[in-house]
Amino acid sequence: MTFEEYVGSRGPALLRLARLLTGDAHRAEDLTQDVLARAYVHWRRIARADRPDVYVRRMLVNANNSWWRRRSSRELAVDTFAERPQRGDLDGEAAARDEMWRLIRALPDRQRAVLVLRYYEDLDDHTIAQILDCSPVTVRTHAMRALTHLRERCGVPTTKGSRP
Structure with a gap:
């Protein structure tokens, strides 16, 4: 399987996993793009693995954990926004x-x-x-x-x- 075929078939699932891990659509897109860029460089070795999808998912989970450890983005997550609808809405x-x-x-x-x-x-x-x-x-x-x-x-x- 070529890298392009892999991304075409598994890309949406990887993006969904990243979205669920990060809780943020934009961060998920960045994370998925970074992981796929690193996977592309090593694709020959990854494609030879028994289960390349497990390997790439692991890369995604590890990259998410590394991002949290680094905190290099200095972003501050907040619970409320000015335009957020009230609970009653x-x-x-x-x-x-x-x-x-x-x-x-x-x-x-x-x-x-x-x-x-x-x-x-x-x-x-x-x-x-x-x-x-x-x-x-x-x-x-x-x-x-x-x-x-x-x-x-x-x-x-x-129970x-x-x-x-």
């Missing part, structure tokens, strides 16, 4: 979705990455572990912690023995 579903995304963005990087890869990209624990360079048990631990945190913040009672 949003319907119940949109308000709930906004609140859920706020909670997801507040999760630690690894927990957020596990949730995005599992529930939005529909990947299994083994594949997520390969992307994040950890064990499947660690993936399950991150998922449980993230879901427990979200349940507590949303006021949903947890004994429940699994994500």
Whole structure:
């Protein structure tokens, strides 16, 4: 598979993953473009891998984590904007979705990455572990912690023995 074919078939999915990891459409576009530029340089080696898509997704997750560590952009995220509609202006579903995304963005990087890869990209624990360079048990631990945190913040009672 050529690099152009790969980007044509997997580019939208990579952009969606970046959007879910960053929570910002513009940052996601920049992140995806940077990762694809680095992947292009090493495409021969990446294409020979058993699962090139796992490799590129891992590059995307790592690049997002590196950006947060560097904080070189000096951007300051804010919760409110001058033109933002008031809560009463949003319907119940949109308000709930906004609140859920706020909670997801507040999760630690690894927990957020596990949730995005599992529930939005529909990947299994083994594949997520390969992307994040950890064990499947660690993936399950991150998922449980993230879901427990979200349940507590949303006021949903947890049941004994429940699994994500």
